[in-house]
Amino acid sequence: MNSTWKRYLVYFAQEHVNFRFAEIESLLSVFHIPVRFLEKPTDLQPYWIVEFNKEEDVKLLASRSLSIRYCLELWGHAKSMEDLHRDIKTLPTAFFEDHLQPNRTFKIAVQSFCKHLTQADKVTKIQTFSYLPFKGQVNLNNPDTHLLYLEYYGTDSNDPPEEPYCVFFGRWISAGFRQLIRELSLKTRKFIGNTSMDPQLSLLMANQAQVKPGDFVLDPFVGSGSLLVAAAYFGGYVIGSDIDYLMLHGKSRPSRIKQKKRDENESIKANMEQYGLQDKYVDVLVNDFSTQFFRDDTRFDSIITDPPYGIREATEKVGIHKDNYTIEERHLPTHIPAKVEYQFSKLYQDLLAFSAKHLKIRGRLVCWFPVFREDYSDEGLPSHLSMKLVANSEQVLSKYTSRRLLTFEKIEEPIDGQCNGINTIADFRNKYYRTRNETRRERRTKEAGIREQNRLEALQRNKNVVN
Amino acid sequence: MKLITHNMLTSKCMKGVTVGYPLKIQAVDVKTSEVDFNPEFISRLIPKVDWNVLCEAAESVGFLDDLPRELIENYENDVDFLKKAHRVLLEVDIINGELVCPETGRKFPINNGIPNMLLNEDEV
Numbered sequence: 001m002n003s004t005w006k007r008y009l010v011y012f013a014q015e016h017v018n019f020r021f022a023e024i025e026s027l028l029s030v031f032h033i034p035v036r037f038l039e040k041p042t043d044l045q046p047y048w049i050v051e052f053n054k055e056e057d058v059k060l061l062a063s064r065s066l067s068i069r070y071c072l073e074l075w076g077h078a079k080s081m082e083d084l085h086r087d088i089k090t091l092p093t094a095f096f097e098d099h100l101q102p103n104r105t106f107k108i109a110v111q112s113f114c115k116h117l118t119q120a121d122k123v124t125k126i127q128t129f130s131y132l133p134f135k136g137q138v139n140l141n142n143p144d145t146h147l148l149y150l151e152y153y154g155t156d157s158n159d160p161p162e163e164p165y166c167v168f169f170g171r172w173i174s175a176g177f178r179q180l181i182r183e184l185s186l187k188t189r190k191f192i193g194n195t196s197m198d199p200q201l202s203l204l205m206a207n208q209a210q211v212k213p214g215d216f217v218l219d220p221f222v223g224s225g226s227l228l229v230a231a232a233y234f235g236g237y238v239i240g241s242d243i244d245y246l247m248l249h250g251k252s253r254p255s256r257i258k259q260k261k262r263d264e265n266e267s268i269k270a271n272m273e274q275y276g277l278q279d280k281y282v283d284v285l286v287n288d289f290s291t292q293f294f295r296d297d298t299r300f301d302s303i304i305t306d307p308p309y310g311i312r313e314a315t316e317k318v319g320i321h322k323d324n325y326t327i328e329e330r331h332l333p334t335h336i337p338a339k340v341e342y343q344f345s346k347l348y349q350d351l352l353a354f355s356a357k358h359l360k361i362r363g364r365l366v367c368w369f370p371v372f373r374e375d376y377s378d379e380g381l382p383s384h385l386s387m388k389l390v391a392n393s394e395q396v397l398s399k400y401t402s403r404r405l406l407t408f409e410k411i412e413e414p415i416d417g418q419c420n421g422i423n424t425i426a427d428f429r430n431k432y433y434r435t436r437n438e439t440r441r442e443r444r445t446k447e448a449g450i451r452e453q454n455r456l457e458a459l460q461r462n463k464n465v466v467n
Numbered sequence: 468m469k470l471i472t473h474n475m476l477t478s479k480c481m482k483g484v485t486v487g488y489p490l491k492i493q494a495v496d497v498k499t500s501e502v503d504f505n506p507e508f509i510s511r512l513i514p515k516v517d518w519n520v521l522c523e524a525a526e527s528v529g530f531l532d533d534l535p536r537e538l539i540e541n542y543e544n545d546v547d548f549l550k551k552a553h554r555v556l557l558e559v560d561i562i563n564g565e566l567v568c569p570e571t572g573r574k575f576p577i578n579n580g581i582p583n584m585l586l587n588e589d590e591v
Binding site for chain 1: 512557
């Protein structure tokens, strides 16, 4: 079709804002879509104005993106409606002619960001476009040409300005893939656990990992398999492992408040079947990440995982503190292995070393990493000489904590015995509980102080009454 | 557990084990289920697979059928061959049984299609 650069508005959902740029960058690179930025994208604005040289590129990008709400072919953008109309009137007829032919139905919609417009307002605004040479019939449900006028009132919804900061007008090209969020909702999923990842973030992770049809994808801390659902949805063949036997067999305590016990057939496989992805399910294994059973030359296209942080899921590996411990023969058939703490920093070091070994070249590791916001520094992130950090997005969890979605790309085969930098990964769990204890004690002291003061005041009042 | 997974597993991480490959399969219950055939995926998978090990594993569970023992040339273009490979790699599923370390005889049980590769605390 058309292969000249055209201007587009990419309009985003105002959610997980910090993940936006990384996601789009990842998708542009996997689809080899060339793009020109006309404004430097910022996290503050929910839109980007960019140029693509093919409409197909825009559709392809939107078809995989969770951040994008929709994309418009921009016919005009300006500081005010008057300027916008003036700009549109100077457009060559050839620009919009094709879309306004007699055989093409159309509609114009009005949207606003951060301010409510009444239906009457919207109709008035639509009528100002009457100078456009429409020849076709109006069709509100399924128009051939869908035009959209958008007013942007900033991001402070409590105090929007009287007039918009800027306005856009353009032709609807494509919606993002956000309906998938509801389709894969945890609310309706057969098998979930306490730390199942919500579908939006799971899908974002699969996009960060650049999962393509026919890829071989591993989650070594698979849990209830929520990340595998997303990877399989994008065509990856998935395999998972986890130390938790009961979880993989669907026998752990149920996570839903109304559920007393797990159903017969709750499993990761059942989830895959629920979404028609059973063909993409390879296997799950019960396995301790610190003792690996994969052949040295096993290669995955990507590794997507959310390791336990030691808060809601324990960081554990098989082991015991006693020396020279052996299990008696008669106990072996029913023995459940004892576990010891899997040190947080060691777990991440192992994860990077494992990925450096078992990813293909340019294969990606996408994993979460919890941090204390005040302590955060790039140096405190896990690192490996063979693994290049390509994206790092923050999801704030509380006043003190956040977790970062790290995307690494394997740049070369690791050399055996190579020193991979100093371990500077701070222990998250210890500090988490220490901080919590402190704040809890502070809160109690403060509350006790207030109660004491109230009591004294009450005593004083009583005295006054008596006197 | 599918035979593609078996093909990737070794017990080398255990104490005193040098190769630990391939693990023997003692199957009690084997099932086959239809999986969509994706020739590109199978073609990409085959070079990663130890073909002899795959054939032996398929034979030991009774599903070798007429799969060639030798990897043929230009398999990417041989749909018939890829379909046979697809069947043993992805459709044969060991539901219950054991994987056995070839050097120590340590058994790893498979229940409900899920192999349990956990070692005991005195083995790590």
